[in-house]
Amino acid sequence: MPVIEIKNLSKSYRVYQKREGVMASIKGLFHREYKEVHAVNDISLEVEEGEFVAFLGPNGAGKTTTLKLLSGVINPTSGTCSVLGHVPWERKNEYRRRFALVMGQKNQLWWDLPAAESFRLNQHIYGISAEEFNRTRDELTDMLDVTRLLSQPVRELSLGERMKMELIAALLHKPDVLFLDEPTIGLDVIAQHKIQQFLKHYQETQNNTILLTSHYMKDISALCKRVVIIAGGEIYHDGSLEEIVDRFSSHKIVTLQMANDRSLEGLQNLPNVISVEAPKIKFRVDREDVGQTLGEILGLHDVDDIVVEDPPLEDVIASAFSDAAEQQKSQQETIEASSP
Amino acid sequence: MNPSYLKVFLTFARNSLVRDMSFRFNFILTCFASVSWALMNFLLFKIIYQHTDSIGVDTGWHENEFFIFLGTIWIINSLIQTFFMANAEGFSEMIRTGSLDFALLKPIDTQFLISFPRINWAQIPNGLLGLSLVIYSLRALMNDSEKVISIGPVEWILYVFYIGCGVVVMYSVMIILASTSIWLGRNQNLHTFWFYITNFYRYPMEIYQKSGIGMALWGTFTFVIPILVVSNVPARILAQPLERGWYDWQSLYAIFAAAASLVVSRWVFKFALSSYRSASS
Amino acid sequence: MSQAIPVAEQSLSLMQRARIWWTFFQVAINERLVYRGDFMIGTLMRFLPTLTQIFLWWAIYDVVAQSGSDSIASYRYGDMVAYYLMVTIARAFSSMPGLTSGIANQVRNGEVKKFLIQPIDMQGCLLVQRIAHKLVYYLIATLPFALVFFLCRDFFIDGWPSTEVTIVFFASLILTFLLGFFMESAIGLISFWFLEVTSLTFIYMLMNFLLSGHMFPLELLPESPINVRGFVEFLPFKYLAYFPAAVFLGKVEGPEMYRGLAIEASWVLFFIIISRIMWIRGVKRYSGYGG
Numbered sequence: 084m085p086v087i088e089i090k091n092l093s094k095s096y097r098v099y100q101k102r103e104g105v106m107a108s109i110k111g112l113f114h115r116e117y118k119e120v121h122a123v124n125d126i127s128l129e130v131e132e133g134e135f136v137a138f139l140g141p142n143g144a145g146k147t148t149t150l151k152l153l154s155g156v157i158n159p160t161s162g163t164c165s166v167l168g169h170v171p172w173e174r175k176n177e178y179r180r181r182f183a184l185v186m187g188q189k190n191q192l193w194w195d196l197p198a199a200e201s202f203r204l205n206q207h208i209y210g211i212s213a214e215e216f217n218r219t220r221d222e223l224t225d226m227l228d229v230t231r232l233l234s235q236p237v238r239e240l241s242l243g244e245r246m247k248m249e250l251i252a253a254l255l256h257k258p259d260v261l262f263l264d265e266p267t268i269g270l271d272v273i274a275q276h277k278i279q280q281f282l283k284h285y286q287e288t289q290n291n292t293i294l295l296t297s298h299y300m301k302d303i304s305a306l307c308k309r310v311v312i313i314a315g316g317e318i319y320h321d322g323s324l325e326e327i328v329d330r331f332s333s334h335k336i337v338t339l340q341m342a343n344d345r346s347l348e349g350l351q352n353l354p355n356v357i358s359v360e361a362p363k364i365k366f367r368v369d370r371e372d373v374g375q376t377l378g379e380i381l382g383l384h385d386v387d388d389i390v391v392e393d394p395p396l397e398d399v400i401a402s403a404f405s406d407a408a409e410q411q412k413s414q415q416e417t418i419e420a421s422s423p
Numbered sequence: 424m425n426p427s428y429l430k431v432f433l434t435f436a437r438n439s440l441v442r443d444m445s446f447r448f449n450f451i452l453t454c455f456a457s458v459s460w461a462l463m464n465f466l467l468f469k470i471i472y473q474h475t476d477s478i479g480v481d482t483g484w485h486e487n488e489f490f491i492f493l494g495t496i497w498i499i500n501s502l503i504q505t506f507f508m509a510n511a512e513g514f515s516e517m518i519r520t521g522s523l524d525f526a527l528l529k530p531i532d533t534q535f536l537i538s539f540p541r542i543n544w545a546q547i548p549n550g551l552l553g554l555s556l557v558i559y560s561l562r563a564l565m566n567d568s569e570k571v572i573s574i575g576p577v578e579w580i581l582y583v584f585y586i587g588c589g590v591v592v593m594y595s596v597m598i599i600l601a602s603t604s605i606w607l608g609r610n611q612n613l614h615t616f617w618f619y620i621t622n623f624y625r626y627p628m629e630i631y632q633k634s635g636i637g638m639a640l641w642g643t644f645t646f647v648i649p650i651l652v653v654s655n656v657p658a659r660i661l662a663q664p665l666e667r668g669w670y671d672w673q674s675l676y677a678i679f680a681a682a683a684s685l686v687v688s689r690w691v692f693k694f695a696l697s698s699y700r701s702a703s704s
Numbered sequence: 705m706s707q708a709i710p711v712a713e714q715s716l717s718l719m720q721r722a723r724i725w726w727t728f729f730q731v732a733i734n735e736r737l738v739y740r741g742d743f744m745i746g747t748l749m750r751f752l753p754t755l756t757q758i759f760l761w762w763a764i765y766d767v768v769a770q771s772g773s774d775s776i777a778s779y780r781y782g783d784m785v786a787y788y789l790m791v792t793i794a795r796a797f798s799s800m801p802g803l804t805s806g807i808a809n810q811v812r813n814g815e816v817k818k819f820l821i822q823p824i825d826m827q828g829c830l831l832v833q834r835i836a837h838k839l840v841y842y843l844i845a846t847l848p849f850a851l852v853f854f855l856c857r858d859f860f861i862d863g864w865p866s867t868e869v870t871i872v873f874f875a876s877l878i879l880t881f882l883l884g885f886f887m888e889s890a891i892g893l894i895s896f897w898f899l900e901v902t903s904l905t906f907i908y909m910l911m912n913f914l915l916s917g918h919m920f921p922l923e924l925l926p927e928s929p930i931n932v933r934g935f936v937e938f939l940p941f942k943y944l945a946y947f948p949a950a951v952f953l954g955k956v957e958g959p960e961m962y963r964g965l966a967i968e969a970s971w972v973l974f975f976i977i978i979s980r981i982m983w984i985r986g987v988k989r990y991s992g993y994g995g
Contacts, residue, residue: 096700156524157701176426179530191525195442204438207430208531236445452903459910467919471764473926474776479763619749622756630763637759 086260086292087130087153092162093316094123094148122148124316125162130294135286137307138296141404145316146296147186150262153294154184166260180209183253187265190249192237198248199233202255209256216255223251227281243274250278254285263295267302279305300396312400314407328393331403334367336392337377342385350384367394426531432539439542453545457504461497461549465556468493482629483664487567489627490560491662496625496654497553499586503593504546508617510538511601515613518604521701534692538598561661572663582660585674588681589653595688596620596648602695624650627664645673649680724824725832732836750792750845751852757788758856777923782861783953787921789856790949795918796845797877798884798944800834804905807892811990812899820987827889827983834885865952872961876948879968883943886975893979896986915939917946923955940971 097117123145130136138146151157152164155171155178164171169178192201206216224230227247237245246266253261263282267275283306286293297303303310303324310327312320320327334355341347341362351359355367368376373391380386393399443450468489471478478484484492514537517523526536564570600616623644628651631641644651656677765774765781774780779787807830810816819826865873891908895901913919915936922942925933936942947964950956956964 151524151701154524154528156527157699158697174527174533176530179528182528184524184528186524189520189522189524191522193438193442195445196438200434200438200441204431204434207434208426208529208536210426210530448900449902452906456906463910463914463919466914470920470924470926474924475764475767477767478760480766480770482763616749619752622753626756626760630759633759633762640755640759 085129086132086134087128087164087166087294089126089128089149089153089164090162092123092126092149092152092164093121093160094145094152094157095119095121095160121316123152123159126313126316126318128311128318128321130292132292133286133290134309135293135307136295136309136311137303138294138311138313139303139400140296140313140319141408144313146313147264148316149313150184150264150294150296154182154262155179156184180256181258182260182262183256183258184262185249185253185264185266187246187263187268190237190245192245192248192252194238195236197234198237198240198252201237201248201252205252205255211256219255219257220251223254226284227251227277241274243270243277246270246274246278247281250281257289259291261291261293263293263297265297266295267297267299275299275301282306300400304396312403312407314404315411317411319407319410320403324396327403328396328399331406332370332394332399334369334394335373336365336394337368337373338363338365338390338392339380339384339386340388342387346385350380428531428535431531431535435539436542439540440544443544450545453543454548457501457546457549458552461552465490465493478627479629482627484627484629484662485664487560487564488662488664491557491564492627492654492658494553494556494560495586495658495661497556498550499589499593499653499657500621501546501548501550501553502586502590503597505543505550506590507538507594507597508546508614509541509543511597511617512613513537513541514598514601515604518699523699524701527696527699533696534598534689538594557661564662574661578660581674582657585657585660585677588677589657591681592649592653592684593621595684596650598688599691602691605695605698605700620648621650624654627658628655645676649677649684652677652680725828728829728832729836732833733840750796751848754785754788754792754852758785761785777921778955779921779923780861782859784921785856785859786861786953787949789853789859790952791918791945793849794877794880794945794948796841797838797948798880798916800884800888803830803834803885803888804892804901804908806830807889808895808899808901808905811893811895811986816990820991827979830889831885838881862954865954869951869954869961872965873948873952876943876951876965876968879965879972880943880945880948882972883940883968883975886972886979887940890975890979890982893982893986896982896989911939912941912944915941916944917942917949918944921950921955922946940975943968943971 096119098120126145126149138149140146148157152159153166153171155174158172167178167181169175171178192198193204202216202220205211206213211219221230224233227250229244229247229251232240232244232248237248240248250266266282267278270278279302282293282295285291286306293306295302295307308323310320310322310324311318312327320330322330336357339350341350341364344361347359347361347364350364353366357365357367359365377389377391472486472489476485478489514523517526517537523537526533529536561574564572565574597617600613600620604613623640628641628645631637631644631651641651652673656671656674659671660674761781761784765776765784768774768776776784810826816826819829864870888908891901891904894904898904922933922936925936927933943964947956947968951961951964
């Protein structure tokens with residue numbers, strides 16, 4: 084039985100339309116215009132135990148809203164959902180003891196106090212016994228290398244250190260399900276990498292189910308086998324990273340190391356050349372044509388080395404997003420055209 | 424695995440004290456501020472009693488009686504401000520910034536969790552000052568040969584009990600006010616609203632019981648928002664402006680009012696949470 | 705850098721400067737109108753204390769009446785209520801919520817720099833913003849104010865004062881707005897020297913509350929054994945609440961009224977000069993430290 088089961092989940096908001104200008108503001112005192120925004124639109128999804136799933140999508144796609152629905156912070160407009168056999172927005176204590184939510188942009192630690200005090204508070208809130216609490220805390224602070232920072236007020240910690248503390252605070256009660264909303268946002272590369280490594284190791288040893296949203300492809304390629312692309316509140320793609328590459332990139336990138344500069348002649352005129360650094364040349368080739376093109380070149384030129392690779396993940400995802408946006412636009416137009 | 428509410432509360436109290444002590448200057452300033460406001464109030468009535476010998480004809484609220492009333496209000500105010508004021512504001516702020524999310528995740532009663540995190544120790548002196556005023560005025564009253572007044576352990580127990588009831592009523596009103604931030608958006612005037620509403624409970628209820636409008640106010644603040652009983656019932660037990668004892672119907676009603684307002688506040692709170700939208704980042 | 709400001713300012717034509725101020729004005733108005741929920745309720749709530757005052761003084765005057773008198777320190781019951789109503793109006797002009805702390809914050813977090821770089825004057829721009837906020841407030845508050853005053857018209861025993869008094873009354877209101885503004889901005893500017901002005905703000909608030917006549921007519925203050933009343937006469941606070949109300953109710957009349965108005969104007973001038981000097985010196989000090 085899946086740990087997370089989402090069926091036709093939707094969440095829409097009424098948003099106040101503010102107009103420019105003084106007169107409009109005065110009018111707004113008496114009459115307001117609202118617009119309906121579909122933050123999450125008819126999403127269905129299943130996640131099995133022990134999966135590490137990434138939610139990917141442009142800003143405002145509905146990733147965070149989905150996580151908030153799953154953690155019961157907000158109520159849905161329609162649809163059903165069960166996590167660990169509970170309906171999240173009923174907010175039962177039995178459920179709340181078994182998951183955690185970490186948000187990279189918000190903090191739950193007491194700003195003016197050492198993180199250790201916030202941890203102790205969580206100990207009492209989650210009713211964790213003293214030995215177990217001490218053991219888990221020491222393990223986590225050790226793994227994240229922050230033991231010496233425990234007694235420093237949180238406001239004096241760096242962003243990366245604070246994020247590590249946030250993670251510890253969320254993991255003290257050993258949640259079975261973990262929701263991570265952009266846990267590495269704003270961090271430098273080293274801190275990002277450390278948190279990735281930690282999460283990977285943690286998930287492997289605890290085998291818990293993790294849902295992660297992030298803007299950093301590094302996070303996703305390092306951690307998640309399964310990627311769900313959300314755009315405009317809808318699921319656009321759900322599958323492995325490789326599938327995304329297959330689906331959204333129509334070409335491969337070929338790099339040729341020529342025997343000498345002369346062998347380059349004629350190749351500069353190829354279509355889709357990316358860069359030429361004699362005696363090296365890099366160019367794009369349609370997937371189906373890779374074999375044929377390489378064959379032709381090898382027949383005519385002296386080639387020392389060949390590398391054929393997929394385009395960078397960022398590019399693939401960007402093209403997936405723009406695909407999604409276009410598809411939605413055309414859908415919208417169809418709807419508008421069909422409605423009188 | 425169940426949360427220990429007492430331990431959580433004690434952790435809140437401890438953390439708040441640690442925090443207050445790390446901002447000592449601010450702490451002293453807050454003490455000073457609340458005490459001076461109280462003293463100013465005292466001054467106003469000192470001046471008023473220069474020009475009259477009681478508030479209302481035949482109400483029995485002479486100077487000493489009234490200062491027992493005033494001291495009682497300071498005690499209740501101090502309790503409210505120590506335990507709930509910062510938290511109600513904090514709740515409002517949590518709604519605005521979206522950090523209420525975290526409170527909703529915790530396996531503990533959400534209303535409890537948002538009601539106590541910040542304990543404002545700096546408001547305690549005000550309450551002690553109130554208690555001193557009560558005791559001082561009570562002594563003056565007992566030395567007054569014209570007054571027949573009897574205060575025993577029963578009266579003191581009842582006094583404490585009814586102050587408790589009063590605090591419950593005030594807490595409920597405050598939580599209801601703070602909950603409205605979910606619909607009204609920013610509610611930075613919470614403090615001001617609070618000041619205006621509590622304005623009605625600062626005086627003996629007799630002053631309202633005269634005209635049509637006054638009776639309407641008296642009715643509203645007794646039966647709809649029962650803040651008049653908050654101050655009047657306990658103060659009456661000690662000051663005994665007219666009758667002895669506590670067997671007024673309002674003493675019974677105060678217990679009911681405390682229970683009812685707690686229930687209503689809980690309902691409003693839950694209803695408000697269901698409309699929570701969670702501000703994003 | 706501090707020398708660059710006046711130069712930049714001079715190079716702006718009056719039209720340009722007016723346009724900048726108009727923009728500030730519009731932004732400020734928009735900002736105010738966004739939170740209408742707060743606004744409407746806030747305006748109505750403002751009269752709740754007056755309502756309790758009506759009942760409190762009623763009860764007190766009942767007792768006074770028993771001893772055969774009808775007034776306390778020359779105030780009859782109607783006068784007393786009318787006084788509180790007029791004080792509410794005066795305070796709607798003189799109170800400047802958030803001005804001091806706003807200035808202090810801007811100095812503390814360095815936002816004040818933008819006034820050193822851009823060709824706009826901080827006080828001028830704050831004043832324009834404040835006028836915009838107040839205008840929006842009056843726009844929305846007119847209705848509840850009118851309603852309350854209509855309901856309370858009987859408390860004004862002597863009716864509407866003469867045209868002369870009315871003109872002086874309105875002049876005193878405009879002056880009280882300016883006095884409140886420049887006094888509070890002077891306190892805010894102290895933050896150039898002491899970063900922590902919360903305590904000063906608080907003391908100011910306390911003095912204002914006690915000595916402006918906000919709580920009770922100043923005539924009620926004792927004249928013996930210490931002449932508190934005489935002392936308060938010498939302070940600027942009484943112009944923030946007491947003076948406009950006293951003018952309207954005929955408690956200060958004739959030459960005394962004009963003298964009061966002149967003193968109020970002098971206080972305004974005094975605080976304009978003080979705050980200008982503080983601004984110039986503060987900026988010099990600020991840029992001297994390199995911000």
